[in-house]
Amino acid sequence: MIFRAVRDGRPYPEHNFTLKQWAEIPPRPLRLDQLITTKRELALDKLLAEDSTFYGDLFPHVVQWNGGLYLEDGLHRALRAALQQRNQIHARVLVLGGQGE
DSSP states (O other): OOSSEEOSSOOSOOOOOOHHHHHTSOOEEEEGGGEEESOSOOOHHHHHOTTTTTTSOSSOEEEEETTEEEEEEOHHHHHHHHHTTOOEEEEEEEEOOOTTO
16 A cells, blocks of 8 residues: 555644645655545546646645544645655645644
8 A cells, every 4th residue: 555544634623734834844755654644536648747846836735633644735746756766755844733743
């Protein structure tokens, strides 16, 4: 399995982080098998697009909450890494409070 789990939706509370605030978080390496996705579906055209990060952050966004690492933004980049036989990505991780933290 590529990811730890696949979910449909975010289990954590809304954090209201802006792109500017995300950009202030330094990226760190994460193994793909540690991540829980928050989207069940992806668009094949986005997966195959060479400029898929042109208007967004270069690094995926992950929310650490309640003992899990939730891939909030960057599913296509993470899957592309897996297809290239890489087992980790660099992502920005926002740590939210929760049980077990």
